[in-house]
């Protein structure tokens with residue numbers, strides 16, 4: 092056990108809340124030669140929790156580790172380095188990580204050379220860092236979402252036995268370009284277009300853990316997408332916590348998310364998706380850009396969170412149920428084939444039966460074809476955590492069940508409309524059944540069909556024969 096601490100910069104949610112209007116620094120990553128080879132002969136196991144933003148960060152962490160010599164493994168026993176890239180969005184996400192940290196503690200007894208690291212959104216919370224410092228001595232390195240690119244330095248620090256490293260910054264954040272990336276997929280890629288969030292929905296920890304909204308330059312994004320297309324990638328997903336705010340932080344140009352979609356429309360990439368959209372910022376220009384179609388896929392994830400105007404206000408979402416439904420109408424008119432999915436939180440503090448019924452009513456009217464649904468989880472440091480939680484566990488669970496039943500009807504209905512249609516599928520691999528391939532349609536529907544291995548990674552046409560609740564079954568059109 093390393094008692095010594097060599098670096099100690101810890102987070103503060105209070106500092107993280109501040110938003111200075113300073114210009115964003117664009118840093119170009121360059122690996123210091125002195126770190127080359129520090130991972131030679133060693134294996135890393137990276138465990139990722141949370142959203143697509145974290146999956147994308149993990150691909151960068153892998154890229155950095157592999158450029159200093161480490162090789163990937165999925166085995167804890169084989170690993171010389173285990174890193175947890177964590178999520179703080181709900182309490183159960185955090186509990187899973189603490190459970191895992193406890194479970195693998197004994198690995199250190201059999202392998203004292205093993206290094207354990209923790210990064211991601213949990214590392215941005217002082218409460219978590221404090222607990223790790225005191226109760227989880229098996230963790231050697233804690234670093235945050237703003238300093239992934241310094242990982243080689245922290246590893247070097249551990250290898251030269253200087254003690255545990257805690258280095259987490261509670262800042263607005265920079266943009267770091269040219270970080271090596273080891274992508275998990277060879278046909279689908281994440282492309283960050285912006286980082287951070289300035290929305291401050293009252294329940295949400297993300298604006299505290301990820302810094303302020305800052306957009307990558309369009310030329311850097313377009314260059315990355317063109318390169319991906321040249322390397323044979325078929326589909327990209329543009330990532331940001333609120334992609335519709337893209338470009339609002341530029342001081343030297345007027346360039347919006349709709350402009351970016353238009354420019355990417357002209358690249359050779361075959362499929363473009365994006366997540367996540369904020370309903371207030373989703374504008375007509377974006378809807379128009381989507382309506383042009385082409386490589387922009389007819390699927391939109393538009394988190395609504397609640398159907399009650401009272402609750403939406405308490406959540407600081409800055410739109411009403413009626414405004415949300417109006418946007419849905421516009422979208423359906425402009426892109427008749429669109430599939431819309433959403434996120435909903437039930438049992439926000441003070442949610443009455445009536446409020447909940449408003450949510451059910453909105454779900455019926457919006458015709459969602461899928462949703463992620465959650466029970467409100469208080470996050471320390473956010474305004475909603477201070478509100479009185481007036482509902483029993485039973486009521487919360489019951490509301491979630493009632494909502495999920497309705498959402499599942501939407502899934503089934505959304506699948507049913509493709510029966511008899513011919514759809515294009517990006518083939519991802521075999522399903523659980525031998526001989527059966529699986530992949531996604533433009534509307535993001537899962538399709539299973541019988542086909543040969545060589546189709547994996549290609550776009551094929553499939554005629555849909557039958558719709559089930561969670562997938563479609565079809566036949567290859569040859």
Ligand code: SAH
Nearest residue numbers: 294295332367394434435436465466467468
């Ligand atoms: N930036 C995205 C998603 C953020 S997190 C957006 O604004 O839509 C993904 C989802 O987690 C949110 O949409 C919300 O539904 C849910 N979520 C966030 N904080 C939560 C909390 N404290 N309790 C329960 N669910 C939460």
Ligand code: SF4
Nearest residue numbers: 288290291292295297
């Ligand atoms: Fe959280 Fe709201 Fe930002 Fe989404 S828009 S990340 S829910 S604060």
Ligand code: F3S
Nearest residue numbers: 141142178179180212
């Ligand atoms: Fe979780 Fe952080 Fe993403 S809290 S949802 S990993 S931005």
